[in-house]
Amino acid sequence: DAGVIQSPRHEVTEMGQEVTLRCKPISGHNSLFWYRQTMMRGLELLIYFNNNVPIDDSGMPEDRFSAKMPNASFSTLKIQPSEPRDSAVYFCASSPRTGLGEKLFFGSGTQLSVL
Amino acid sequence: AQSVTQLDSQVPVFEEAPVELRCNYSSSVSVYLFWYVQYPNQGLQLLLKYLSGSTLVKGINGFEAEFNKSQTSFHLRKPSVHISDTAEYFCAVSGPQGGSEKLVFGKGTKLTVNP
Numbered sequence: 001d002a003g004v005i006q007s008p009r010h011e012v013t014e015m016g017q018e019v020t021l022r023c024k025p026i027s028g029h030n031s032l033f034w035y036r037q038t039m040m041r042g043l044e045l046l047i048y049f050n051n052n053v054p055i056d057d058s059g060m061p062e063d064r065f066s067a068k069m070p071n072a073s074f075s076t077l078k079i080q081p082s083e084p085r086d087s088a089v090y091f092c093a094s095s096p097r098t099g100l101g102e103k104l105f106f107g108s109g110t111q112l113s114v115l
Numbered sequence: 116a117q118s119v120t121q122l123d124s125q126v127p128v129f130e131e132a133p134v135e136l137r138c139n140y141s142s143s144v145s146v147y148l149f150w151y152v153q154y155p156n157q158g159l160q161l162l163l164k165y166l167s168g169s170t171l172v173k174g175i176n177g178f179e180a181e182f183n184k185s186q187t188s189f190h191l192r193k194p195s196v197h198i199s200d201t202a203e204y205f206c207a208v209s210g211p212q213g214g215s216e217k218l219v220f221g222k223g224t225k226l227t228v229n230p
Contacts, residue, residue, distance in 0.1 A: 004158065042222035043159075043205065091158055101147050101166045101209075104218070106158025 004107035006092050012113045018080040021110045023092030024073055029105070031098045034067055034077050035091040037109070043091075049075065050098060082114045117142045117208050119221035127227045130198055136191040136224045138180075138206030148189040149207040149218070150180055159205060165189065176200070201228045 005024040013019055025032050034046040047057040052069045060067070064083070069075040079086055089111050093104040122137040140146060147166050151159040163174025170182040180191045189206060206221040 043220040045218070093158070101164060103161045103164070104151075104159070106160070108156065108158050 004092055004094050004105050006090075006107035006110050008110060009108065010111045010113075012115065013082055014115050015083055016081045017114075018078065019082045019086075019112060019114075021077040021090050021092075021112070023075045023077070023107060025075070025092070025094030026105055027073065029094035029096050030072075031095045031102075032069060032075050033093040033095075033104065034075070035093065035106075037089040037091060046077070048098070055098075079112075082112075084114045087112055087114050117146065117210055117217075117219050119206050119208050119219055121204075121206055121221035121224050123224050124222070125225045125227070127229060128196055129229050131195050133194050134192065134196050134200075134226065136204050136206075136226065138189045138191065138221060140187050140189065140206075140208045142187070142208065142210055144210050147209050148180075148182060149209075150174065150178070150189075150191050151205045151207060151220075153203045153205065153223070155202070162191070162204070196226070196228045198228050198230060200226060202226060 007022045030051050033048040035043050036046055037043045046059045047067045049069045065079055067077045089109045091106050091109045093106045095102045095104050118141045120139045128134050149164045150162040152162050153159045162178050163172045165172045165182045173179045178193050180189055182189050203223045203225045205223045207218050209218045
């Protein structure tokens with residue numbers, strides 16, 4: 001298996017533009033997570049899905065952020081409009097299920113820079 | 116709510132020296148503890164985890180960690196480090212109220228192994 005695949009690896013955009021980050025989880029994994037990593041706040045969970053259904057989006061910082069999972073093999077995180085403070089590394093992770101002790105499999109991340 | 120404190124943001128060591136990366140957690144209930152490693156430009160990977168049983172947990176790449184309930188600690192150790200161990204290490208905790216969807220990460224410790 002190729003692991004969790006994220007695209008693009010790097011994204012540079014200007015303030016106010018729409019940004020879409022993409023994720024393909026590991027086949028057969030039923031849970032998908034979006035994290036944001038910054039120097040100041042560390043690794044924060046934004047939203048997670050179980051069986052393509054958003055379960056908890058309490059970590060999404062603002063209405064400018066939205067996430068979808070139209071099927072078991074694809075998810076997007078969209079920021080519209082983007083702002084400089086959104087600059088961070090965004091990780092997608094998947095796991096077979098949510099449960100005690102479950103291991104998360106992370107993608108390589110998308111480095112987002114909003115100018 | 117659970118929280119994790121990694122006491123050192125950066126740890127420089129020489130090759131073949133022993134290393135300990137410290138992690139303390141805050142929780143009033145039973146917890147499950149994890150160490151993840153992030154190599155440069157990659158996503159996080161699970162090093163080891165403690166769910167129950169023996170308090171000494173062995174992981175990949177020669178790392179081990181010891182769960183100490185009285186001190187609420189889960190320090191990571193390796194007796195002899197290699198250049199390839201240079202990475203950022205994250206301690207994480209989840210509790211009986213949730214599994215991977217409730218994982219809380221520390222801010223990370225950057226381990227730099229020098230020749």
